[in-house]
Amino acid sequence: MSSNLPMVFSVTSGKGGVGKTNISVNLACHLSRMGKKVLVLDADLGLANVDVLLGIAPKYNLFHLFHEGTSIRDVLYKTEFGFDILPASSGVSDMVSLSTGQKLDLLEAMDHLEEEIDYLIVDTGAGINENVLYFNLAVQERLLVLTPEPTSLTDAYALIKVMKLNHGVDKFKILVNMAPDMVTAKDIFKKLYMACDHFLSGVSLELTGVIPRDPKMREAVINQTPLCKLSPSSPACIKIGEAAKKITTWKSTSELDGNIKFFWKKLLFQEQSVA
Template sequence: MEPLMSASDQAKTLRDLQQLASNRREEKRAANKPPRVIAVTSGKGGVGKSNVVANLAVEMSRRGRRVLVLDADLGLANVDILLGLAPVGHLGDVVSGNRDIDDIILHGPQDVDVLPAASGMSEITTLSEAQKGRLLVALDRLKSRYDTLLVDTGAGISSNVIFFAGGAHEVVVVVNPEPTALADAYAVIKVLRQRKDIQRFQLLVNSVRQSSAAQVVHERLERVAGRFLDVDIQLLGHVYYDQAVQKAVMGQEPVVLRFPSAPASRCLAQLAQRLDMMEAPDEQEGRFWEQLAEDGVSP
């Protein structure tokens, strides 16, 4: 005959069972939680936005995240090229009903998956209601497979950029130290503030010679945008100008894999760590997916 449990043992067992039930509820909640969405955008082309996305994806996957890159630069998609991948289809095929979304997902380095856009096919940048519906249904199927969705938007202030960045948990604005890039970054922040009421932005300053240059860019943008737009612009960090980046691009391989000890690679690893440690506000959960259902893309 087994001995009776003491009152203290019974209390401990009850606490353990309650903790187990709590853990299971948390696991269930996490399993049903939509992916965290990070939109990476820029005010102008040529600042290295897509290359930043490709390398951040690899680094976040290294940190244990299940990463999907949505190449939403619908007129000039090239994340697949930067990762050395050859698309067999694109989002245009999905929204037109010609392909299933699973047929076009590319499996890249470090277990990063890529959903390619339609490079050079500008006609799909305006989606009809039927096309938008197909896109929503297709993307909704992917929610349970990934915990991180990196969206590479187009550059500038088109309706597509506003659409894809508008529902993200974090919006990362990539600039370089050039005055024109700073002015264009202000323009895209202004539009996203006015059209989508986004009040917080992460600034990533690319191709700097010194870290102090990133501070200068941030201070200038924060001073103007904070005064006139009432937004919070946080300095996510910088990436050094590094010839290793161009060599990696020519080899169609992320610099963090080709030259892991390069200064740019170390910067990108730190940026991925900072993004990974950020928590999205509770009220933003599922906002990206809700927007897909509610909004349309218009010229």
């Protein structure tokens, strides 16, 4: 991949608790082990937890960038796992919604990082609130995580519906997490596919991966360590690695897609469409 055309994709979900952030950090681990330069943006701006899962305590986060003039270089945190993160803040109401000026500031700051990474992983919040829609509208690809639960299915469908009907987004990559077996995973994917096919004409869903239910994942969360470091031979880690390899085959649809500057410009001009 060209160094000045990084792939920008979100890891998102309709429902919380599906393991979305776990998927983000472990995909970052695997991609970095493939020799890729990876940056994870914690885009759950008011309820950040990427740093918690990694067991780190960055001195600065995006709050300091927006409100205290801290440079993007100081906010950028290099992890011991081979990838960098841009941490957000937790429990700060001012960060729940970005102003136009803040988006401009972030656009200018991110522009300096553009040629240094291959992948920008945008770990969004869950649901269909304004920030979730903003970030999912701006990325090139959307990796939607769901689990074999009825509420996860209905909430995933709700996110797809809003993105399709309100914003014209019709392509989604699907990752089924915490699957008890392949039959169950394919069944939940089929149900989502059938619902979209029946009610949302033109939506395209692609199954990117199935991650098995794995007790090692919970152990990794408790130990605040990525699964790929704690237990690289665990079933879930192996399957996330396979998903990461598939991600490396994703191609930009135009010269601008995936470009970080383009990502933030697109993000900046979503005000009217979301409103």
